[in-house]
Amino acid sequence: GQQLNQSPQSMFIQEGEDVSMNCTSSSIFNTWLWYKQDPGEGPVLLIALYKAGELTSNGRLTAQFGITRKDSFLNISASIPSDVGIYFCAGQAEVQGAQKLVFGQGTRLTINP
Amino acid sequence: DVKVTQSSRYLVKRTGEKVFLECVQDMDHENMFWYRQDPGLGLRLIYFSYDVKMKEKGDIPEGYSVSREKKERFSLILESASTNQTSMYLCASSPAGKAGNTIYFGEGSWLTVV
Numbered sequence: 001g002q003q004l005n006q007s008p009q010s011m012f013i014q015e016g017e018d019v020s021m022n023c024t025s026s027s028i029f030n031t032w033l034w035y036k037q038d039p040g041e042g043p044v045l046l047i048a049l050y051k052a053g054e055l056t057s058n059g060r061l062t063a064q065f066g067i068t069r070k071d072s073f074l075n076i077s078a079s080i081p082s083d084v085g086i087y088f089c090a091g092q093a094e095v096q097g098a099q100k101l102v103f104g105q106g107t108r109l110t111i112n113p
Numbered sequence: 114d115v116k117v118t119q120s121s122r123y124l125v126k127r128t129g130e131k132v133f134l135e136c137v138q139d140m141d142h143e144n145m146f147w148y149r150q151d152p153g154l155g156l157r158l159i160y161f162s163y164d165v166k167m168k169e170k171g172d173i174p175e176g177y178s179v180s181r182e183k184k185e186r187f188s189l190i191l192e193s194a195s196t197n198q199t200s201m202y203l204c205a206s207s208p209a210g211k212a213g214n215t216i217y218f219g220e221g222s223w224l225t226v227v
Contacts, residue, residue, distance in 0.1 A: 004155075006155070009153060040220065040221075041220055041221070042117070042203055042205070042217075042218030042219050042220050042221055043156070043203075043218050044218070045216075088155060088156065099210070100158075101158075101216070103148075103155040103156040103157070104155050105153055105154055105155040106152075106153075106155050
């Protein structure tokens with residue numbers, strides 16, 4: 001099936017540093033999404049991207065939908081302790097008439113205060 | 114406030130036991146999903162349902178079955194649990210025709226099979 005490669009798998013940073021993570025795929029997606037999962041919780045949507053080349057911000061978060069529609073990145077600026085968690089990218093495409101989501105492997109973010 | 118509720122947060126079962134994981138949503142969503150989350154593998158789709166009594170296999174359906182008798186409830190069944198099914202299971206729901214930007218997840222069920 002379709003697969004997404006998300007990197008890095010884990011990050012250990014100092015509070016205040018910027019963070020960058022990305023996802024690539026061999027398949028084209030019509031929507032890219034970024035989710036965050038806090039410890040002990042389910043994933044929650046952070047940003048949705050709908051057009052190739054689109055750059056969208058949500059506070060300190062910025063994400064882009066790659067021109068080729070096969071990749072996306074997420075940046076977090078000036079990290080704070082509550083940014084800790086697992087970040088997932090997801091690509092959405094229509095498969096046999098249904099909207100299907102494919103998730104990346106996740107990036108676990110740890111922040112040293 | 115939207116809500117997807119997974120009734121069991123932590124379970125420990127023995128190999129060969131039948132296991133039921135229950136999920137209820139209060140948003141009148143047509144679509145419901147069961148994912149499995151493992152470190153380094155992300156979320157993988159086990160089964161999904163787009164209507165009552167309808168079900169479709171996801172990417173890793175082997176060893177699992179599902180039941181959707183009511184719109185708000187979607188159950189994941191492990192007929193004979195095995196140790197390689199030790200994992201975190203996430204239920205999700207979304208309105209008809211939509212997915213990524215309108216999908217809501219439950220808090221997860223941690224299953225350990227010993």
